[in-house]
Amino acid sequence: MEIPYTVEARPDTGLYNAKVGIWLFLASEVMLFGGLFSGYILLRVGAEPGMWPHGWQNLTLGTINTIVLALSAITTLMAWVACKVRQFDKFKFFHACTLLCALTFLCIKLVEYHEHLNHYEIHLTDGTIADGDMVQNDPTQDHIVISGRIVTDEKLLYDLRSQKNIEEKELTIPRSQIQDMQSYGPWHNNYLALYFTLTGLHALHILGGSVVIAYLWGPGRKMWKKDPERYTNRVEVSGLFWHFVDLVWIFLFPVLYLT
Amino acid sequence: MSESHHAPAASAPHSQDDHPVDFNSYLRRCGAILAVVLCAVALMIWASFLNLGWGEKVAIILCIASVNAFFVAGFLMHLLSEKKMVYTILGFTVSFVIGLFVLTIYAMNDFPKNTVIH
Numbered sequence: 001m002e003i004p005y006t007v008e009a010r011p012d013t014g015l016y017n018a019k020v021g022i023w024l025f026l027a028s029e030v031m032l033f034g035g036l037f038s039g040y041i042l043l044r045v046g047a048e049p050g051m052w053p054h055g056w057q058n059l060t061l062g063t064i065n066t067i068v069l070a071l072s073a074i075t076t077l078m079a080w081v082a083c084k085v086r087q088f089d090k091f092k093f094f095h096a097c098t099l100l101c102a103l104t105f106l107c108i109k110l111v112e113y114h115e116h117l118n119h120y121e122i123h124l125t126d127g128t129i130a131d132g133d134m135v136q137n138d139p140t141q142d143h144i145v146i147s148g149r150i151v152t153d154e155k156l157l158y159d160l161r162s163q164k165n166i167e168e169k170e171l172t173i174p175r176s177q178i179q180d181m182q183s184y185g186p187w188h189n190n191y192l193a194l195y196f197t198l199t200g201l202h203a204l205h206i207l208g209g210s211v212v213i214a215y216l217w218g219p220g221r222k223m224w225k226k227d228p229e230r231y232t233n234r235v236e237v238s239g240l241f242w243h244f245v246d247l248v249w250i251f252l253f254p255v256l257y258l259t
Numbered sequence: 260m261s262e263s264h265h266a267p268a269a270s271a272p273h274s275q276d277d278h279p280v281d282f283n284s285y286l287r288r289c290g291a292i293l294a295v296v297l298c299a300v301a302l303m304i305w306a307s308f309l310n311l312g313w314g315e316k317v318a319i320i321l322c323i324a325s326v327n328a329f330f331v332a333g334f335l336m337h338l339l340s341e342k343k344m345v346y347t348i349l350g351f352t353v354s355f356v357i358g359l360f361v362l363t364i365y366a367m368n369d370f371p372k373n374t375v376i377h
Binding site for chain 1: 280281282285289292293296297300303304306307313316317320321323324327331335336342343344345348351352355356359360363364366367
């Protein structure tokens with residue numbers, strides 16, 4: 001049995017079915033991310049003055065990721081245009097670029113996650129706080145080594161942007177002096193919980209979109225030979241999803257990296 | 260042999276809104292949009308280093324982000340020339356999202372009677 005309206009538009013909606021489907025799906029996605037963004041607003045506005053992190057993210061990596069995603073949005077659209085003008089070789093090139101961008105984005109995100117998970121806040125028995133990247137944490141040794149600094153006021157750890165030239169050096173801390181030690185994972189505070197949730201969910205979308213694009217680029221291309229218009233519609237629908245993922249990042253980047 | 264030869268040649272490639280699709284004009288348009296997006300990113304980063312209050316800074320940055328989003332949604336997602344059905348779906352979505360945000364903001368100061376805040 002032939003599925004109707006996979007190529008031509010339905011007379012009542014003016015759209016082929018998959019396009020109505022993807023827009024309804026994107027609407028539900030807006031609500032999903034909207035809920036998380038409103039959670040961010042609630043926690044950000046409710047935070048005590050001076051106790052919300054600034055400058056905790058690697059701005060260079062965040063900016064590179066923003067550019068990479070913007071580039072991938074362009075290559076996705078050009079892949080669809082190439083299908084429309086029946087230039088399959090160009091389509092393959094542009095979609096390969098999109099996949100490469102997606103992979104780059106995910107790799108950079110992993111580097112960022114690693115940076116956070118390797119960064120520690122260590123409360124010492126004398127009331128001071130050591131903060132920095134773990135260099136050595138061998139359970140057989142009676143000390144740990146971090147590359148960072150020691151502060152007396154916890155607020156100094158929050159606003160890193162207002163502090164110029166933070167001096168970091170290698171610190172050897174005996175385990176007997178450690179009262180409490182925690183990495184900058186999602187468990188550390190509200191900001192990091194939101195950061196990992198929002199960027200993690202976004203990265204999952206990138207991964208999901210990449211799988212679909214890779215399928216269309218690889219085994220799914222068989223359809224091109226027998227029904228190119230339907231294949232082009234599939235490319236358009238996957239492209240709409242990809243642009244939505246880019247749109248989410250357009251707001252995630254300033255919210256998490258800049259404000 | 261190129262795989263494009265397997266596909267039946269299109270009589271005249273058209274987009275959904277029935278405008279003919281021209282590869283080179285799309286390429287030029289995409290280049291322009293990429294330039295706008297990159298400028299917007301640079302502007303946001305610059306604005307984040309301005310010596311302003313937190314609220315003002317957030318307002319400026321989110322305004323630039325919205326312009327950025329307009330270009331992506333309007334041109335790359337073809338939202339500027341979509342069918343009424345899509346606008347209807349998005350209209351409902353936007354109203355629900357606004358409701359969600361308004362409820363969140365309202366809930367910030369909505370404490371039960373006799374609540375003691377330390």
